[in-house]
Amino acid sequence: MSTPVFALKDVSKTFSGKPAVQNLSFSVNTGTITGFLGPNGAGKSTSLRIGLGILAPDSGEAELFGAPPNFNVLDRVGFLPEERGLYRKMNTLAVIVFFGRLKGMTAKKAKKRGLALLKQFGLGDVAYKKVKTLSKGMAQKVQIIAAIVHEPELVILDEPFSGLDPVNQRTLEELIRTLADQGTTILFSTHVMEHAERLCDRIVLLAAGRKIFDGNVDEALQTLPRAVLMQTGDGADPAQALDGLVQSITPEGGVEDERQNWRVELAAGADAQDVLRACVENGVNLTAFEPQKRHLHDVFVHLVDQDESRGAS
Amino acid sequence: MRHTYLIARREYLSYVATPGFWLSLAMVPVFMLLGIAVPVFLDRSTPTRYFTVVDHDGRYEQVIADKINREYDAQVRSILRGLAKVPGQEAGALKALEALDEGQDVASASVHLGLQGKTALSAIKQTYILVPPPADTEDGLRPYLLGKKQITTPDGPKELYAAAFIERGADGSVSIDYWSKAITAERLKSTIRRAVRDEMRTEAFARAGLETEIVRTINAMHPVISTLSPEKADGEAEVTASDRAPYFAAVMFAFILWMIVFSVANMLLTSTIEEKSGKVLDSLLCAAPVRALLTGKLLGVAAVSFTLLAGWAVAGAIATSMGTQFLPEGGSNNIASIIGAVLNPGLILPFLGYFVFGYLMFGSIFLALGSLCETLQEAQTLMSPIIFTLMIPMLALSFALQDPDSPILAIISWIPLFTPYIMLARLPADPPMMDIIGTTLVMVITTMIVLWAAGRVFRAGAMHGAGGGLFQETGGVGQGQTGQELGPNLRLRHTKTAASKLTGGFFEFGTKAQNQIICLRSGLHG
16 A cells, blocks of 8 residues: 555644644545545645644644655645735746746746646746736636646645636646646645535545545445435325335425425435335325435535534534 | 745845836935036036126225135145146146146146046136126116126126125225125125125234234134044054044945845835735745745845945946046045045955844844734834834934944944944944954844744744634634744734724734733734
C-alpha cells in the first residue's frame, strides 16, 4: 500500500476555546480525486491549512508525502487558497512565473508552462496584461494556473469553484480530470455537492469540525434510505397496501383534484419494484410513480442533519 | 534562500517599476541642481538695471556710483582669487587681478583668462548702472519709471528702473525719496542707503576736525576673528572649512538616513497592506516560509533604498563638479571640504551601519504594523505615534550643528530608536568611546528584539489574513474568537464582538498563561 500524500492524524484545533477541528483523521492516496465536503464553517479551510503546515494543530499530526509539512515537500504541492488574490500591478504571466519560481521552477520553464496553461484556459491574449485589468473570473483562473504551474504531485484547492460561472466551472472540472489523468492527486474542498459527485473518487464529509463520512460516492449514497415518490388518484392512503415494504410513508403537499403525493422510504431489503407490484396488486390508484434518484446533496443534508440531531441530543 | 531572493527581487522590481521611484530618484538631484543652478540662473537672467540719482547738492551721486562699482569689483576679484587656485587657471587669473589693480575694466582684464575662467566670470555681471537723470523732477521722471519713455544707455534705449531724490536739510539731515515700480526690491535701495550713510558719517567726522582719509580708514576697520581649535597642533590651530565640513556632512547624513528610513519603511507598510488586502499573502504562505517573506521584503526594499542612495550619490557628484565651476572662491572651497568629509570612511562606514540598524528597526516595525492592518486607513491610526517618535531625532538634529556635545543629544542618543541619527550627528565631535560602544550595543540588542517581535507579529498578522475564514469556520460571526500561533509560548488573540465590528477589536499579546501586552487595532473583520 502506497504512502498517503496527505494525511491528518487525530488532529484537533481550537480557537479561543471554540473547537474548529476535532480529532480529524483522513488521508489522501496518490492519483485520487478527493472531495473535502462540509457546510460553511465546518473546519475545511482550517484542516487544509493544518495539513499544509500553515497552522499548527493543538494535537495530532499532519503529514505531506509521509513527512511533517515543510517547504521541501510543499514544493510538490499546489495550493489554491479560499481567499484569493494576486499582485494587481504585475502582468499575468509574471505572476504565474513568480509563483512557479517560488516552487522551484526555472524562469524559462515557468514561463513556457504558464503560457501553455494560459492558452489552455483561453487566457493567452492576457498573458502580458496587468492583473488589475482582468475580470474576477479570469483572475481566478490565473490563480489556479499559478497554483499548478509547477506541475505539483498534489493539488489542494480550497473552494475552487466559488466565483466561477458555469462555463468556467466546467473548464475547471475538465482541468481537474486532466490533472488526475496525468497522475496528479487532487484534494478539493467545496460545499457544492454536484462537483464532488461528478469528480470525486472519494469524499470526506466534515460537520462542526468532525468527520461524519469518509468513503466513495456510492458508499455515501448508500447512507441515504432509498425512496419512491408516488401519486395516488383517489386520495386514499396506500400505507396499508405497502405494509412491510416501507420504513415510512409521508404525504407531501396538499390534496389537489383528489390527487395526493407521497414520499415512501423503503424498508431494508425492499426495492421500488416491490412497492410498485404491491400497489398494483392491492388496487392502489397510482397516477405517478418514480423511484427517487439519490444525490450527494441529499446525503450531505441527511448526514449533517443527523449529526446536528446527535449533537443536540 | 531561493524564497528570500525571489521575494526580495519581486519587491525590488515592483518599486523600481513605479513612477514614484523615479520621481524620488530624480527629486534629490533635481533639487541639488536647482539649488546650485537657480541662483546662478536668476543672477544671469536678471537684466542690467539702470537707475538715476537726482542730487541737487551733487555730494552723493558719485559716492553711490563708487559703492556699486566696488561691490561689483569685489565679486570679480573673489572669482579671480578662486580661479587662481585652480590648476591651469592660476597664471591667467593672477594677470587679470593685476590688470584690475592697474585700473583696467573687467572686460579688459578677462582677456587673460581661459575658457573656464571666462565662463566663471560671465556668471556675474554689474546689475545696477547709474545713468544721468533724464529729468530732474519727480513728474519729469515718472514717464521713464513707468516705461512710457526710455532712457539712452550704452546698450540702447532702456527703461528706468529706479530714481533716488536726495535732499539735504538745513540741519544736515539727509532724506532720500526712492522711486521704483519694483516696490519689494530692496537691494539697490539698501546699497544707496549704505553709500549715503557712509558719506554722511565721513562728513560728520570731517566737520568734527578729522581728515576725510582718516575717517575712511576708520570706517574700513574691523576686527579679524580667527576661530582656533585646541585639538589642533600649534601653528595649525585655525579652524578651516575642512574642519567644519565633517559636522555639516554628519548632520546631512543623519537627515538623509532619516529621510530614507522613513520613506522605505512606508514602502514596506504599504506593500504588506496591499498583499493583505489583495489576499496575496494566502498564496505566499504556502509558497514561502514566513521568515523568507519578512526577510525578502526587508532586503528588497533595502535594495530600493541603496539604489536611491547610489543614484543620489552619482547625481550629487555630477552636480557638485558642475557647481564648483560656477561658485566663487569660498563656495567651491566649502563644497570641496564637504565632499572630502562625505568621502571620509570614518563617516561613511558608520552611516552604512546605522542605516542597516535604523532600517531594520523601523522597517520591521512597519512590516509588522502592515501585517496587522487590512487597509491603509487602519494603518494610519497606528502610524501616528511612530511618526511622532521619528520626528524627535529630526528636532534634535537641528541642535546638533550648534552644539554636538549637548547633554540632551547625549541622552537621546541612548534611546535605540534614535541612536542611528543622533550618534551619526555626534560622531565628528568625538563623543566618549563609552557612548559609542554603549549606544551601539543597546541599538544592536534592541534591533534583534524588534526583529524577533516583528517577525512574530508579522507571522500572526499574515496568518490572520490567511485565516480570513476562521470566523466562518468556527461559526462565530459577531461573537467568535480567533487565535493565531505566534510561537511555542506566545499567542495572538483577536476577540471579535458585534461591537468590535464597529469600534475595532483588540489584539492581545502574551504568554498563553498570561496575556500581557495589548495593542489596539481598529476595523478588524474576519
